[in-house]
Amino acid sequence: MNISVVIPLLNEQDSLTELHDWIAKVMQSNHFSYEIIFIDDGSTDDSWKTIAxxxxxxxxxxGIRFLKNFGKSQALHAGFEKAQGDVVITxxxxxxDNPxxxxxxxxxxxxxxxxxxxxxxxxxxxxVISKNLPSKLFNWAARKTxxxxxxxxxxxxxxxHIDVVKNIDVNGEMHRYIPVLSKNAGFTKISEKIVQHQARKYGETKFGMNRFIHGFLDLITIWFLSRFGKRPMHLFGALGVIMFAIGFGFALYLGVDKLFLNPSGRLITQRPQFYIALSTMIIGTQFFVAGFLGEIVLRNRPDKKRYLIKDELNLN
Structure with missing residues (x-):
């Protein structure tokens, strides 16, 4: 099979027939063998009836129908699992999007x-205000990060390429960062193509301004996971050592000062440096323990389904 077209959707009953006919026309005119996989992400309209x-x-x-709305990332993950084409189009x-x-x-x-x-x-x-400018800022931050x-x-x-979708794990709200996930998995031949954007014909957008807030939070997450997801001890252990060293340095200074330089001075517990030393050593120890726990969780995490499918159509 040449192409798998994976289409996640939520309450898009009005556009599905027209979209299907358009895709089928393109495929037939180019003599492609193809499949169209619609993933109904918990629609409350007649989207599933139309797909059937x-x-x-x-x-x-x-078709794949979720039991409820699990999110676009989970819908793409389900579609990627079922895709059989040499090339997968989302x-x-x-x-x-123009077929x-x-x-x-x-x-x-x-x-x-x-x-x-x-x-x-x-x-x-x-x-321009609600989508274009926030999108440009978001994309700039994503490129830099x-x-x-x-x-x-x-x-x-x-x-x-089919190998990409079979070897990346799209979860949470990471659908925005599939190119980053692909790069992290070793698929580095990534390009872009200017495509035609069309005005929405039916219904209303399912995404508001909050998607950009979530997008930036996810960007921080994927930055962390890219660098420390497989080695959390490298981050938390390093922070722990630094914090503990700072605290130990203060404690050593206080001890030397009290024993040799100013034995008749204030009690150590009356000096602010004592509490700085105590706090930073405790925080450093906690960071170090967090690193160990992260390593343990990473090595023992179970593979767990992130969505429940209610119905399927034409899928083995």
Whole structure:
């Protein structure tokens, strides 16, 4: 199979049929063998009913229905697990991503040898204040922090070699940082392509300003995980040693001063340096213990499902 199109969605019943017909037309005109995997992330409208109708008409349409809304990252993870194509395309279900971009994205993976190609919505139809400016600030911070030189981390339209999606773990709210996860996993051939952004035709956006706050918090998380996720002792142990050394230095100074330099002076417990020494040594010990606990948790964490699937269509 050439292409798997993975589409997470939430309450997008009005756009699904039009999106399916558009994708099918592109695939047929380019003679691609394909599958379309819709992941219904707990929709409360008739999205699943529409997916079921499409799957009856077109056996290339497959569906996954979550028991409730678990989030876009979990939806992508479920789609990636089921994908069988040589190239995996992700796109949003709101018709703001253009399926006509698929052939060139496919070519960049297959012919140009990229592991991942991310769409760049250079010209957007979103509100400048509520989306464009925060998005630019977010993408700048993501580039500086991760070292991945992309202009648009948030673009849902991306293409992946199948090996990428089978070897990365998309969890929490990390769908924004799949290029970073891919780089950390060793898939470093990452590029981008300017894609056409279209105005929303049906419904309303599911994302507000809070997604940028969450995005920056997730950016800090992935920065930490990228550098210390597999070796937490390197961070917490280092901080613990530094803090303990500071405290021990103060304690040593107080001891020398009391015994040799000023034996008739104030009691050690009456000097502020004593409490600085005591506090920093305790904090240093706690950091060190946190590092050990992090290493233990890392080596003994169970693999746990992060979502529950209610129904599936055309999936083995």
């Amino acid at each position: 109708q499409l799957s009856e008409k077109n056996k290339s349409v497959k 796109m949003d279900a709101d018709l703001q 006509d971009e698929i052939p060139e994205l496919y070519s960049m993976i297959v012919n140009d040898g990229f592991d991942l190609v991310s769409g760049w919505k250079k010209k957007r139809y979103d509100s 991760s070292g991945v030189k992309l202009h648009d981390f948030n673009c849902g339209l991306k293409a992946y």
